[in-house]
Amino acid sequence: MRTSDTAVTLSPSRHVVVTPGMCSGGSLLFGRIGDWTWDAVADACGMNVHAARTPAGKPAYLAFYYFHVRGGRTVHPHGLTFGDELRVTSRVFRLGGSSVITLHRLAPADLSLPDALLDPAEVYEDPYPDCLYAQNFNRWVARTETGNTGLAQVLPTGFDDADLPRLPNRYSPRALVGAARAAGAFHPAGPPGFTEAGGSHTVEYTLDVVRDLNGAGLMYFASYFSIFDTALLRLWHSLGRTDAQFLRRRVTDQRIAYVGNADPGAVFTITLHRWLHPDRPGSEAVDMALREKATDRLIAVCAVETDTGS
Incomplete structure (x- = not known):
């Protein structure tokens, strides 16, 4: 059924x-x-x-x-x-x-x-x-x-999690997430096989109390994806790409490490680093760090690999 x-x-x-x-x-x-x-x-x-x-x-x-x-x-x-x-x-x-x-x-x-x-x-x-x-x-x-x-x-x-199976240690993301939180990036030196494309790009974002908070008054976990996508779209615009191209993108891998939450009124800075794969045309990776502007407190880090279709 x-x-x-x-x-x-x-x-x-x-x-x-x-x-x-x-x-x-x-x-x-x-x-x-x-x-x-x-x-x-x-x-x-x-x-x-x-x-x-x-x-x-x-x-x-x-x-x-x-x-x-x-x-x-x-x-x-x-x-x-x-x-x-x-x-x-x-x-x-x-x-x-x-x-x-x-x-x-x-x-x-x-x-x-x-x-x-x-x-x-x-x-x-x-x-x-x-x-x-x-x-x-x-x-x-x-x-x-x-x-x-x-x-x-x-x-x-x-x-009570006593009856749950334990994930084998070799698959645990603890070390990966811990390193990303400490470095403020999943790929501080760039993803393997990719080459850096230009310098860093920084945008600002103000927490939207209409869209970004859940019913408990916390930043909604899915809104982090929207915030990072908003920053990524601004990067695409700076490269001369269109909204239509952004909507056609194919995300092959995306990960977010959640470090903190924020109160209404928070303003963030999002720093982006972009890399290209020399052997896979259209394949690019972007690392992003979301920080509270007033305190420089790290809120989250994100890494996304995209097939741009170009």
């Missing part, structure tokens, strides 16, 4: 029909993948993650610490449209402490795949070329007296 994209089911897969609320040239798909992550964690851990509380009774949030998406030939982040049909498979793993990691595979609905639990070896070593893969590394946090800028790691009441 087919299920809707919001149904919780014991089956490792669900059938999804792409709706207007989950596809665009922006962050809608990432938001939906995040919703699937919360659903999967709730199902795997037997708790309502949306209403989680600390032992002191304060709200606890399953915050995104790292979000990585790899686009396939057929399914890629900005390549979906109304009515496309997908088979979405998700699996949650224990990562120690108050952390979990959830793996997702978005496959064309008509692609022949085994009806089995998602194997990390497939995700990290042998992906199906037509599929999109996502990994979400989440930690439980709660606000402190300093608001959005002072989130503390917590363990909410009722959270």
Whole structure:
């Protein structure tokens, strides 16, 4: 029996029909993948993650610490449209402490795949070329007296990950994310095989309280994608590229390490570095660092590889 994209089911897969609320040239798909992550964690851990509380009774949030998406030939982040049909498979793993990691595979609905639990070896070593893969590394946090800028790691009441399988250490993103947070970039010296194209490019962005905050008053995890895309679009404009070219881009790999949150009124600087691949025309990579302008506090880092179609 087919299920809707919001149904919780014991089956490792669900059938999804792409709706207007989950596809665009922006962050809608990432938001939906995040919703699937919360659903999967709730199902795997037997708790309502949306209403989680600390032992002191304060709200606890399953915050995104790292979000990585790899686009396939057929399914890629900005390549979906109304009515496309997908088979979405998700699996949650224990990562120690108050952390979990959830793996997702978005496959064309008509692609022949085994009806089995998602194997990390497939995700990290042998992906199906037509599929999109996502990994979400989440930690439980709660606000402190300093608001959005002072989130503390917590363990909410009722959270139990003892029965979750443990992700093999060789696949853990902890070291990668830690290095990116420390350096303020995923590729401080540039991605392997790429050559630098020009100097750095910096833009400013003011936090938009209409678009960028969620219902809890925190910066919405998917809005980080929109903010980085806004900066990337400005870089494209500086190169003489058009909006139409931007909308036709094909994202093959994108990752965000979430370092902090911000309060309404925050102004950010986003510094971009761009590289080209000499052997793959149209293939380029951009590293971006989002900082709070007033304090120079690092908020997030992003790396994106794109096929520009040129």
